Amino acid sequence: MKLMIVDDSNIIRNRIARIASDSFLNQKLPNIEIVGAAASGVEAHALFLKTRPEIVTMDLTMPEMDGVECTTLLTQVDPQVKILIISALSDKATAIQALMNGAEGFLYKPFTDDELINALLELVEE
Amino acid sequence: MAIVNNTNTFNKYSGLLIAVTLFLLFNLSVLGLNFYTSSTLDNDAISINLAGRQRMLSQRTAKVLLTIQVDAAQGKFNDKNTAELKKVVLLFDATLNAFKSGGQVLGGDEKAVTLNKVSDSAATKAVDAALTIWQPYKQLLTPVINSQVVEESSLDAATDYARDHNLKLLTLMNDLTTQLEKNTKAKAGNLKLIQTIALVLSLLLFGNIVFNALRKLRAADGEIEKAQRETTEILNTVKEGLFLLDPELLIGTQFSSSMNKILQHDISAKVPFMPILEALVSAEVFSQATNYISLLFGNKVKENLILSLNPLMQVRVYSTTSNNIASAPRYLSFQFNRVIEDKRVLHLLVTVQDVTEQVTQAEELLKLKGQSNINLDFLRKLLEADSFQLQQFLKNTNTGLSALNTILANADKRASNHDDLANQCFRIVHSIKGESAAMGLEAIEAYAHQFEEHLSLLRKKTNWDTQEVLSLPVMLSALFDQISQIEVIVNAIQLHLESANTTQKQTSVSSSISHNLTRLAAQVSQNQNKNVRLNLSLALLDQVETKTAIQLQQIGIQLIRNSICHGIETAAARAAKGKPPHGEITISTQMTPQGAIHFSVRDDGQGIVPARIRAAMVASGRYSIEMVDQLTDKEVVKKLFEPGFSTASTADKDAGSGVGMDLIQSLVNEIGGELKIDTKPDVFTQFTFRIAQHKAPAINLESNLFDSTVNVLERVT
Structure with missing residues (x-):
């Protein structure tokens, strides 16, 4: 499955990428191919059109275009895309808004490796 | 976790379905058997019919033959008779052969019917015997039926044969008929038996099905009743509020009895849940909760991945019944679980708990x-x-x-x-x-x-x-x-x-008292936001009894508070009066030439103003204006020492409770001695305590109230 990581922090982006690729080695997750990482909603939208990922991890607070707006755009392009919101718990209302706009799950920061793996597993499970 | 309902109807009713299928199959086979038997009976009827016809044909042959002979003797010839004989003979012959080996013959209605060859021995014997008689008979008849002119000899031969064998042939055909009838009767009897048995078996099977079905139904009903009873018991017992929420957001028909208590709302089946929730929580939480619940009813989000977003996981609720704002806050927890059937969210199972205690404990x-x-x-x-x-x-x-x-x-x-x-x-x-x-x-x-x-x-x-x-x-x-x-x-x-x-x-006692008083002055002046400098000279305290020194410290404490709170003005007020910005408090001990020790506390504040005390007395509500006006300034100042009297309008930690002066009075009484107050408005206030040594406290009251300086010497009783 193709994964795109959206987060304005490069530390978080690298962490998600590392966990996703490591867990593939451990065969915990189905074949996940990281097709791109974006630091803002605008970047994510452009990258999405180009790479067409099936899974997206989405930060909420980002410059230019926030996660809620970006989620709306991506699900308009592909209603089947599975979006996992990864954000701090402080703003539940915004996270719920993102879910209303088409995201499928929520994971709060900070998260452990296992929490992310389980969330991704839950996300891809039919 | 979602709850998934699995309803496999086939498994549940498989026994019944198999029984009904068997019943139908059995009935179908009985029907088939019936059909088969009645079709053979049809054939048998044809055989009996045709066997009966053979009897008639044998007699007809003889009769027509004799008629032809009589006609021939009279020289007459009727070709109708010959034709009839021919027809009758051919029909008899064909039918008899068909009885022997099966085949088609003309039936009573001139239509061809299939005749089965006879199978049982008695009938076969009759047919064989008849054929033995018939074959020569037929030989003799052939010339009679085939020529226009019948030779007398042939006719006679045939007639003679007929006379000899006709009866025998009739008897044989009769036997055949009787035998066939007997066979058919036996078959019909069998059929009746089979039908009776089949009917009985079918009834038994049907009865069994009905019995089993009823038993199952009763068992199922019993289980349902038991389950319902158990559900009701559970719902009556659980501490949690439990109910099902349907997609129209109505509360389900069954819910736990603790719901009313937890929600502080009378709950009934099929009432809308959201208005109840709206009354309990803040508008913000309510709008989040509305969205959260709608997310759960949708199929898109993963239930396990949004648990942490539940805005009702721990929520402060507001009383809907009473207006008592002071009542302790309550916290509830609402958990939602999807109930899924056929991949569709049928209901949400809602669990409500009162978590006030947990929350309070966490806060504590x-x-x-x-x-x-x-x-x-x-x-x-x-x-x-x-x-x-x-x-x-x-x-x-x-x-x-x-x-x-x-x-x-x-x-x-x-x-x-x-x-x-x-x-x-x-x-x-x-x-x-x-x-x-x-x-x-x-x-x-x-x-x-x-x-x-x-x-x-x-x-x-x-x-x-x-x-x-x-x-x-x-x-x-x-x-x-x-x-x-x-x-x-x-x-x-x-x-x-x-x-x-x-x-x-x-x-030393004096240094530790100095230390304490300095700290207190710093603390109180900070609290009161005033600049104060404290000058201390307390060396003589080391010469008095420790107990007395500590009592003097207490007096010092009260007077420092009073000075900073009531005496020393704010920096702005001091500036307006041309005073230095910081107030000054001086606490000192002095020895008189007579060896008495004076303990004095002096501040450069606003002094004691009788007018202000009068105003405070009136404001306290204890005195009327008339009463206050009648008092002299000295008497007014003495009021400062009355319990509960304060010139400050509000009490705080440092002063204003109106007890400080009262306490000083008691201390002075305890130590024994005289207390003198000197004050000049806007200049200073000084309390001087002359410690009595080795002698009873003297009664001494001096005053000079009409000077700019007020001297009040408190008499110690």
């Missing part, structure tokens, strides 16, 4: 954490404090608290005189407050302040209720606890110091 834990910080600070203060002073403080406080205890223990007997009781308590507590503040023991100071506030509330009331009096010992015991804690710690420190054999320099 947090508070305790804060308290432990305070305690650390407290410990640091104790370590910093001078050990001699600390011992004195503990001793004084214990004495005070014991006195308080005695007063409260006798409170009932003295119920008629509550004012007195409150004032006595107030003095003691106020003194503890002052000393603890001087020691920097803020925790004790806070306790004492709280106690004092409670007492001042009581003092304002004319009638005390028992509860209010009873709360006093509780507060006293809290103070006792604090003090005994300190004692434990102080003793431990003392032991530690002694065992370490430290040669700590014993500080």
Whole structure:
């Protein structure tokens, strides 16, 4: 499955990428191919059109275009895309808004490796 | 976790379905057998019919043959007879052969019918015997039926044969008919038997199916009833509120009985849930919850991946029934679980819990954490404090608290005189407050302040209720606890110091009092936001009894508070009067040439102004304007020493409770001596206490109220 990581922090982006690729080695997750990482909603939208990922991890607070707006755009392009919101718990209302706009799950920061793996597993499970 | 309903109808009713299928198959095969038997019976009927016809044909053959012979004897020839004979003979022959080996013959209605060859031995025997007679007969008849002109000899031969064998042939055909009838009858009997058995079996099978179905139905009903009973029991017993929410957001037909209590709302089946929720929670939480619930009813989001977003996981709820704002806050927890059938969210199972206790406990834990910080600070203060002073403080406080205890223990007997009781308590507590503040023991100071506030509330009331009096010992015991804690710690420190054999320099009484008063002045001036400089010259205190020195310290404490709070003006006010921005308090001890010791406290504040005291007296509501006007200035100043009197409009931790002067009065009484007040408006106030030594307190009242300086010498009784 193709994964795109959206987060304005490069530390978080690298962490998600590392966990996703490591867990593939451990065969915990189905074949996940990281097709791109974006630091803002605008970047994510452009990258999405180009790479067409099936899974997206989405930060909420980002410059230019926030996660809620970006989620709306991506699900308009592909209603089947599975979006996992990864954000701090402080703003539940915004996270719920993102879910209303088409995201499928929520994971709060900070998260452990296992929490992310389980969330991704839950996300891809039919 | 989602709850998934699996309803496999086939498994549940497989037994019944198999029984019904067997029943149908059985009935179908019986029907088939019936059909088969009746079709053979049809064939048998044809055979019987045709066998009967053979009897007729044999007689007809003989009759027509004889008719032809009679006609021939008379020389007549009727070709109709010949034709009939031919027809009859051919028909008989064909039918007899068909009986022998099967085949088609003309039936009664001139249509071809299939005749089965006879199978049983008796019939076969009859047919064979008939054929034996018939074959020669047929030979003899052939010339008769085939020629226009019948030879007499042939005719006679045939007629003779007919005469000889006709009866035999009839008998054989009759036997055949009888035999066939017998066979058919037997077959029909069998058929009847089979039908009867089949009917009985079918009925049995049907009965079995009905019985089993009923039994199953009853068992199922029983199970349903039992399940319902169990469900009801569970719903009646569980502490949690449990109910199902349907996609229209209506509450399901069954819900736990604790729901009403938890939601503080009368719940009934099929009522909308959202208005109930709306009344309980804040508008913001409600709108989040609405979205959250709609997310769960949708199929898109993963239930397990949004649990942490549940805005109702722990939510403060507001009372819908009473307007009592003061009631303790309540917290509820709503958990939602999808109930899924055929990959569709059918319901949400909602679990509601009252988590007030957990939340309160968590809050208390947090508070305790804060308290432990305070305690650390407290410990640091104790370590910093001078050990001699600390011992004195503990001793004084214990004495005070014991006195308080005695007063409260006798409170009932003295119920008629509550004012007195409150004032006595107030003095003691106020003194503890002052000393603890001087020691920097803020925790004790806070306790004492709280106690004092409670007492001042009581003092304002004319009638005390028992509860209010009873709360006093509780507060006293809290103070006792604090003090005994300190004692434990102080003793431990003392032991530690002694065992370490430290040669700590014993500080003098005067220096430790100086230290305390300096700290107090710094603290109070900071609280009051005033600039104050404290000048101390207390060396002579080392020459008086320690007890007296500590009492003088208490007087100093009260007077420093009064000076900073009431005497010294704000920096702005001082500037307006042309005074330096910082106020000055001077506490000094002096020895008179006669060897008496004077303890004086002087500030450069606004002085004592009788007019202000008069105004405060009127404002207190205890005195009318007329009463106040009748008093002399001296008398007015003396009011300062009355319990509960204060010129400050609001009481805070430092001053304004109106007890300080009263306390000073008591201390002066205890020590013995004279107290003099000198004051000049906007310039200074000075309290001078002449300590009486080795002699009874003298009665001395001087005054010079009409000077710009007011001298009030309090008489000590």
